[in-house]
Amino acid sequence: MSILEQVQVIFRDIFDDENLVITGETSAKDIEDWDSLTHIQLVTKIEKHFKIRFTLSEITKLKQVSDLILLIQTKQT
Amino acid sequence: MISLSSLWFTLILFSAPLLLVHRTKYRGEIFLIINGALLLMSVGTLQRALVTLAWILIPYYASRTIKFRKYLIGALVLGFIYLNHYDWIIESLGIPYLFAFKILGLSYILFRQIDFILNRSSYLKSSISLIHYLNYLLSFYTFLAGPILRYERFVEDIQHPNDPSKIDVHKQLHRAMNGYIKVFVLSAVLSIWATSAYRSLMVQFDGWMFLWLCITNALFIYFNFSGYCDVMISMGKCAGFNTEENFNKPYLAQDLSDFWSRWHMTLTHWLTDYVFNPIVQTLARNERFSMDGIQVFAFMLTFLIAGLWHGTTLNFLIYGLLQGIGVTLSKLYQDHMIKKCGGRKQFRAYRQRLFVKIFEISVTLSYVALSFVFFGFDVLALWR
Numbered sequence: 170m171s172i173l174e175q176v177q178v179i180f181r182d183i184f185d186d187e188n189l190v191i192t193g194e195t196s197a198k199d200i201e202d203w204d205s206l207t208h209i210q211l212v213t214k215i216e217k218h219f220k221i222r223f224t225l226s227e228i229t230k231l232k233q234v235s236d237l238i239l240l241i242q243t244k245q246t
Numbered sequence: 247m248i249s250l251s252s253l254w255f256t257l258i259l260f261s262a263p264l265l266l267v268h269r270t271k272y273r274g275e276i277f278l279i280i281n282g283a284l285l286l287m288s289v290g291t292l293q294r295a296l297v298t299l300a301w302i303l304i305p306y307y308a309s310r311t312i313k314f315r316k317y318l319i320g321a322l323v324l325g326f327i328y329l330n331h332y333d334w335i336i337e338s339l340g341i342p343y344l345f346a347f348k349i350l351g352l353s354y355i356l357f358r359q360i361d362f363i364l365n366r367s368s369y370l371k372s373s374i375s376l377i378h379y380l381n382y383l384l385s386f387y388t389f390l391a392g393p394i395l396r397y398e399r400f401v402e403d404i405q406h407p408n409d410p411s412k413i414d415v416h417k418q419l420h421r422a423m424n425g426y427i428k429v430f431v432l433s434a435v436l437s438i439w440a441t442s443a444y445r446s447l448m449v450q451f452d453g454w455m456f457l458w459l460c461i462t463n464a465l466f467i468y469f470n471f472s473g474y475c476d477v478m479i480s481m482g483k484c485a486g487f488n489t490e491e492n493f494n495k496p497y498l499a500q501d502l503s504d505f506w507s508r509w510h511m512t513l514t515h516w517l518t519d520y521v522f523n524p525i526v527q528t529l530a531r532n533e534r535f536s537m538d539g540i541q542v543f544a545f546m547l548t549f550l551i552a553g554l555w556h557g558t559t560l561n562f563l564i565y566g567l568l569q570g571i572g573v574t575l576s577k578l579y580q581d582h583m584i585k586k587c588g589g590r591k592q593f594r595a596y597r598q599r600l601f602v603k604i605f606e607i608s609v610t611l612s613y614v615a616l617s618f619v620f621f622g623f624d625v626l627a628l629w630r
Contacts, residue, residue: 201594202590206541209518213530228519229519
């Protein structure tokens with residue numbers, strides 16, 4: 170499974186929506202429930218899943234899914 | 247001096263756009279002269295000036311070394327508790343006050359410093375300079391009461407200001423005037439009503455009078471603070487600053503977490519980034535804790551800190567606790583209703599019904615008004 174697909178599984182779980190489809194451009198504007206509370210839930214779940222750690226300033230700078238995927242890629246290498 | 251009622255300040259507020267938008271090459275320098283002059287006029291004694299200078303300059307140089315940053319923030323927080331005279335902490339520890347001169351605007355300076363220190367390593371080299379740092383801490387638009395800016399965004403506004411020809415100056419001046427009316431007419435009257443209600447409660451407690459205090463105080467705080475922000479944001483726009491908004495119809499919030507996403511929004515964002523998120527992130531690494539439990543704990547601690555940041559008395563501790571409890575309750579309510587309605591979408595649709603809306607807004611507003619009394623008045627004194 171690609172990183173995007175794995176992230177999508179996590180998004181579907183957090184937002185409780187089995188039909189949710191995300192792309193690189195998906196941002197908080199596109200998902201109504203994506204607020205600061207669900208944002209940190211996403212981050213901690215992604216940290217666990219990919220076994221990586223984000224710093225404070227990295228978390229605040231995540232604006233859309235592509236930022237997240239890029240960050241996961243850099244952390245994994 | 248840095249107050250809307252000061253003649254000097256008003257003069258500076260209205261002439262700053264002329265000075266700041268034309269000579270953009272020296273924008274930072276000119277802005278620093280204005281901010282420095284205003285600070286000098288308000289600082290008072292020489293001792294206070296020296297303490298202020300040390301407080302501002304030491305972190306700038308000390309934060310150059312990454313490994314010092316955590317200790318630096320710890321030291322700043324302890325220094326904040328000491329300089330702001332948190333008597334119930336300092337006196338109970340038996341520590342004497344030496345050189346504890348109160349620094350003007352320290353609460354906001356501290357939060358801006360933490361933002362700068364924590365992110366310093368991620369800034370572009372060209373955006374870090376002492377002039378930017380000093381302007382960021384001392385910008386008269388946000389010095390005393392926010393909105394709480396972020397360093398990066400602020401530097402962007404200094405380096406690349408809004409094109410003045412594209413700003414609807416008429417619209418901004420209209421907003422500033424509305425802000426003045428909110429502060430000097432509406433909130434002035436409400437303040438008189440609230441204060442006289444509090445005085446009569448001191449003589450004899452009465453339920454109706456307490457209700458009147460809750461209403462007038464809640465309206466006073468809103469008009470006063472949002473009016474001040476209206477003036478500062480709109481005048482800042484005329485000078486090329488794109489200051490973030492701080493209010494979004496807060497008294498129409500449908501639960502307390504909704505309220506905090508509409509009230510003093512820049513503070514909520516700051517607390518989310520630098521208090522709430524780190525707590526959740528750290529605790530979530532431990533498998534023993536459930537996400538719900540972690541969030542409730544993080545709500546309570548975050549709002550406790552927010553309460554204490556606002557003021558030094560125990561009233562602010564209670565204010566913070568009430569916010570923490572309120573946000574926790576609204577989260578439990580949301581979770582319960584999402585299950586009951588059969589999903590998030592269905593719950594959102596349910597909340598759009600007129601009666602549900604009116605009910606939720608009334609409950610939230612009543613809770614907020616009750617908790618805000620602890621913010622505006624020494625409520626604990628009524629029971630002493």
